[in-house]
Amino acid sequence: MISWRKHYKKTLIAIGLLLSTSASFYGQDGDPKNGEKLFKANCSACHALDKQVIGPPLKGVVERVKTEGGVDRDWLHKWIKDNKALRASGDKYANEIFEKYNKTEMLQFPNLTEKDIDDILAFTTNPPAPEPEKTAETTPAEGTANAPADKTTTNIVIISLLAIAGLLVWILVKLRQLVTLGQSEDLAGLNATRVRSFSEIYQKYHYIGKGLLGILAILAAYGVWNWIMWIGVYKGYKPEQPIYFSHKIHAGEQKIDCQLCHSSAKYGKVSEIPSMNVCMNCHRTISEYNGKYLEPGKDKAFYDGEIQKIYAATGWDADKQQYTGKTQPVEWTRIHNMPDFVYFNHSQHVVAGEQAIINSFNKKNPNNKIDVVCKACHGKIDTMNVVQMANDFTMGWCIECHRTTEVDMNNGYNKEYFKNLHDKLKKQYPQDGGKITVDAIGGLECGKCHY
Template sequence: MISWRKHYKKTLIAIGLLLSTSASIYGQDGDPKNGEKLFKANCTACHALDKQVVGPPLKGVVERVKTEGGVDKDWLHKWIKNNKELRASGDKYANEIFEKYNKTEMQVFPNLSDKDIDDILAYTTNPPAPEPATTDAAKDTAAAGTANAAPQSSTTTNIVIISLLAIAGLLVWILLKLRQLVKLGQSEELSGLNETRVRSFREIYEKYHYVGKALLAILAILAAYGVWNWLMWIGVYKGYKPEQPIYFSHKIHAGEQKIDCQLCHSSAKYGKVSEIPSMNVCMNCHRTISEYNADHYMEPGKDKAFYDGEIQKIYAATGWDAQKQQYTGKTQPVEWTRIHNMPDFVYFNHAQHVVAGEQAIINSFNKKNPNNKIDVVCKACHGKIDTMNVVQMANDFTMGWCIECHRTTEVDMNNGYNKEYFKNLHEKLKKQYPKDGGKITVDAIGGIECGKCHY
């Protein structure tokens, strides 16, 4: 009995050592959940678990470096904390990796503790299963409810249509019967009167020609007004939102991700036109963002596969090979559909409004729209574009619309440019335009002169 107990204890000790050794080999002696947070905060710009981005995929990296380079986790600690120092020491495997991945230097992470690195490696070895998304379940339930409701709605519609057709048939039958009764009840005297009735338009016109001329005159005026109104709205496309060759949601980029408008439309602040950003601007971010992972927001009717496919269109346009992480030189032009397009005879300078008029326009808009305030000057003309999945023309962009804005927007005389340029005209303008206690609007400084916009 004693001998058996001794062997039993030895067996337990051996199993414990084996398990601890195994855990150490496969990098699971850390906290995978905390490692996931650290991985997303520090690594996702250049790495993914299951595919190459800028650097190699990191799933199973502990076992891979052991197999390829014969190194252990201590080597990975040195590589992550300061790979430059490791390469400079002459480490063969470190320099092989550097050469293999186009001599792209990895960022150093001296701020990560040994425990942090162990947690990250534990995550790459055994990533925790994703938590069930309650929102997706709710979406599935709603979709199922909609699918069940669809046949019921269709049945109800059919019943209504059949009922209406039956009622219409009944009415026609009643009218026919009434007509027969009227014919049977007509006397000879009524038949004689019917023969004396006016039977042609000419006779009616001769009898009521004054009324006819008046009606024709009214119709002519209405027709002229209709033609004039139609002409005035040529080129006014408020609400126009065409489909683009690559789907780009401003709600995701400017709304959800809070990307500043001028990061992409940089020339709006310094040039006349806002310009369409080149595809290389998109690649500043999408070089490392190759798939859509923002599951918290998806437009109705679109899924992850749809968004991933649009990112692939960016790669095709720029000639980017995501696997090799390099440009192939084979580019494809993107034929964007223009939405906002001023006529050639209209001069409009974005920089003048975005820089000199920024605060004045924001203040004026918020004063006129207290329940719909804006925080960026772009929204005054283009609407709340950070809420649009598909960009649309938010305003009329007519001459009257511009003039109304110039007549109601107060000039910011504390603006450095205005303060210096109109230094000797302030008092004169206040006397000349005494409305609202001497406040100066854009029209007071030439904002409605023809030559300012037409040249």
């Protein structure tokens, strides 16, 4: 009996050790919740749990590498920290993976500690279930509070219906009186005294008529003039595009710099529409929308469908992670379009005039300040789901800006280049304290914008 008990205790100890080793191997000794944060920060650019992105899906990776390559958790630690060194050492399985995924080299993560890697492996083995969203529930107190309001609403409806009924009765009474009057001799006498034609009215009140006609002519002329002056002005214009693109999500929620996509605005005359390859810089690894913001009337499936349009346009096969060569042109609808006789250079405003324009705009709009120069003309683009023309972009609008925007003379280039001109303008405009606006240095010359 004693011998059996000893063997029983040894067996339990052995089973316990086996289970603890197994749990350690499968990454369960880590913290899945912390692993989820680390995964999103370090791995999500190239990997997903349940599908291939640039790299393979990582759900159950611990068990998979054991089955495929016969390697353990220590091997995964080495691979994650420095897979290049592991391949250079001649590790067979490491080189097989490298070849299998088109020799795409994985980044090294020497900054991750052993515990960090254990947490990530725990997340890939047993990802925590998403927390259910809290829904607003009406408490008994709230229901009781709403009861008086509902009763008041009912009373208002009843009173309104009674008032309408009373009005209808009054109208019926008046109609009856009119019918009675029409059948009397008094009505015949009244009709005899009335004017029977428009000519009689005009002869009687021709001075008033001529005055009214004159006023109508002036209003008509003003309407025509106003209509002519607004030809070609499309403030508020926001057409639908073939692929839905929300600046609120990209520039607002994700804080993507305007010039990352519109790079030519800084160094060129025209701010070009970004090519689809610019979109693919990010969307090669972002195949679905997982953001928290949803525009009213749109859901996750809508945004996912728009991403698929990008893939169709560029010929990207998300499953094989390669381009097919079959592309589809995207016919974007242009929003901002200057007339052919107007010259406008983006780089001149974005680079040379950047700080001056921002300072001038914020001075004129203290309650609606901007942080980037683009917003001075294009409005707060980071709040727009659908881009619209935010300003008039008329000649008068541009001239007003040139008359009120001060040139930044603290800029080293301007300070040196306009040195003599600056002294001359101080004498010419002493009432402005030597402040130089764009119009003072040729900002109103016709040839600057028309050629």
